[in-house]
Amino acid sequence: MAYHSLFMRSASAAAVGAALGSAAFGASPEAGAVIGNQAVATYTNSAGDTITVTSNTVETIVQQVAGVTLTSDNTETIAPGGKAFLPHIITNEGNGADSFLLTAVEADSGTLDTTQLVFYPDANMDGVADSATPLTSTPVLAPGEQFGVVIEASVASTATGTDTITITATSALDGTELDINTDTLTISNDAIVELVKSMVADAASGGNPDIIDAGDTVTITLTYSSTGLAAANNYVVQDVLDGNLSYVPGSARWSDAAAPLDDDNASTLADGTNGSGETIAWDYDDGQTVNFNISSVASGRSGSVTFQAVVASTANAGLITNVASQDVDGVAFPPSNTASIVVDNQYAIAVADTAINGDGSANGTIASATDDDAANNDIVTETGDVYQGGVIRQEFVLTNLSNQADSMTLQVANVDFPAGTTFRFVGADGVTPVVGSIGPLAIGGSAKVTLIATLPTDLTPTATTNYTATITTISDSSGVSDVSTAEFSGEVLAATVDLENGVAGVEGDGAVPTNAGDPWITTTTDPGQPVTFDMVVQNEGPVSDSFNLSLAQALPDGWTVEFRAANGSVATNTGTIPAGGSTTFQVVVVPADDTLPSDTLVDIALVSSVSGQGDRIVNQVTVNEIYDVKIIDDQSAQAAPGGIVEMTHTVTNEGNTAITEGAILESGLSNFSGAIFWDVNGNGVIDAAEPVIDNFDDLTDGIAPGVNGLASGDSISLIYRVQTPSTATPGVTEIGSLSLGAALNGGTATDADTTDNAVEDRITIISGDMTLNKYQTIDADCDGATTPDSAFTKTRQPVEPGQCIRYMIEAENTGSSPATNVVISDAAPAYTAVTNCGGLCDEDLFPAGSTATVTSTSVSSDHGSILPGGVARLEFTVQVSN
Incomplete structure (x- = not known):
């Protein structure tokens, strides 16, 4: 088994500001972050309708600040x-x-x-x-x-x-x-001692000094320098090792003496003497503490004590730090520097017939339940017989031998299983498919997986086999891998079931289920329309059996399949069929609603729930070309005399073929006038560069670069802009119609469903109207000292973390009747919170008598009734997170 190291208040306008002091902030935005949002206003018009209007968007961009x-x-x-x-x-x-x-x-x-x-x-x-x-x-x-x-x-x-x-x-x-x-x-003229500690991997132990692995030996050096004018008498150093370091007995050395230092001071205090008669007493307490006492360190003298420690095999990847303490004649001196080593990420994984211990040996307590080979090795052997198309199950054990949690993926390579054999992995329950990675597994953790090999149904029976496949597991973190072998040596028995189409002449014999690549039956249909295949299954075996129904090859995403028994019920199994008997069932396949024109194989399979024997038949579904465009929805809008309304509609290509040409028309208006705009960026606003259109071929690059139109499944937004005459009388209504032509792609195609090709927009003249605009200015010091109102702008502004943004939202009654129940609502954008700057930048409301409800994340103001030509105004401040 080869493995590799490697967070409310409601008040009058005067009281609103007092309750908001410091605000609760979110995460600080990085330089370049964009902050922006829109405000909303609602009001009731003279007809009693509640109208909602949305402001423009204002944005600020966060500037870089130093700290x-x-x-x-x-x-x-x-x-x-x-x-x-x-x-x-x-x-x-x-x-x-x-x-x-x-x-x-x-x-x-x-x-x-x-x-x-x-x-x-x-x-x-x-x-x-x-x-x-x-x-x-x-x-x-x-x-x-x-x-x-x-x-x-x-x-x-x-x-x-x-x-x-x-x-x-x-x-x-x-x-x-x-x-x-x-x-x-x-x-100072007294004793002064500097203590420096270092930890270095011992290259002699096979390590690189810059890369330390669990199990490596580390040399620790405590270097002392007497830099004072007086000798440092009774100099003591103590070092408490990290729990991931184990002292190596007998490894201590003093620079002033040749002999090793004695770990046990039971017999003598002096473990070494230098040429000046100064002695050292060294002690290791059999735990994690080492210390030494030097009788005197003369001024100007320096020396060192070295010893070794082993990084624990269980040490996780990351930093190990240590600091040593020192004192002179009982007076504490500054400790040493913080010495550190970094334990490298070590990755090792294993796949075998057992779990693997940290030393590489087999852990027989966690073993494959399907291994017929008694030996603990890299091979999982199956010796039992199997039928043609049968399933071979072989369980493997994965082990994470890394020094951090890791997950791993699996691969299988067919060495000499028969061509057409399919492989898949299931989890420890033997059922759930393995999708993606196994894990993460803890350090030393194991998991079982089962390789399921399904033999071809037309495989020639044989008494002699020696099939093998290579199983590879790969670390997600590092890419290191390990391999094992699946081996099958049982007999392949003849299949004893035959699956056929229930249509004379295209039955499909069990020996040739794929008909040499030419599907037995091909049926055409439209997207979303079912196709039914009548099937017959014959149990040609010597005993009663039942067979699980499935598809040997998955259908495209969105397609469905249903198996129905002879009585019409949904089934997943044929039920018991006596030896020599037969039964019928149906396979109902429904293509997805958005399926493109295509040919799709339907690989129908059954497998014995007892013996594993099975058979297949391959048929085909051909999906027709479908042309279908749709526009939604009917709209109702209100406008003042001489006003403009914009109504948004969505056009969708519900067919499975791209639309390159087709009329998009408007009609029905008499005294009103209208035009259709393509909302290219989908922002619900007609931008200066957005075109008036009357055909799908006006949709530039809509299918692909250089290809105009609307791709299958895609949608676009259209804005129907209607202007009313200034002489219009309240109550007058006109209806504008938008329609999509039935003739598509230059007349080569016809819309399959024209019932959804038109919408009607009703525009009624009313005596009230309201517009909403939002502006901003920067209050850099959050003290309310912003520039005059004339400096409020709709354009993007720069802001720094900790600074404030002052927003002003104005709702203007541009109609001819009062607007009642006027409410303006706004929210603090991301990275900001509503603030009153400690009372320096309270909310400002107009007209007098307006009230506001304020939280750290939102502001809502109630302005009552606004007369024609009048304005409701809300000003408030947010602070950018710092």
């Missing part, structure tokens, strides 16, 4: 003439990619007198510089991305006292967005 955090302040002790290493992490808090200028400046408030402040990269943010190449800026960081640096601070030999260093990270995007840390350095 940065710098962490964190450091406090270090340093000897005169010494160096300190100060780690910091920069985080891009903006909403777009940015880099950050780095500066470090001593406060000069004391006599510390740093001689050098240099930034070095610390990409893995472990507190230790990654290279000796100085930095003045970070790389470009994505939103939310972090980058580490280490400042090397050097002080003069005459340095005294304490001073601070100001570290600044400034956005390169705008040069003003910044964050500051303050590091404090104190000169």
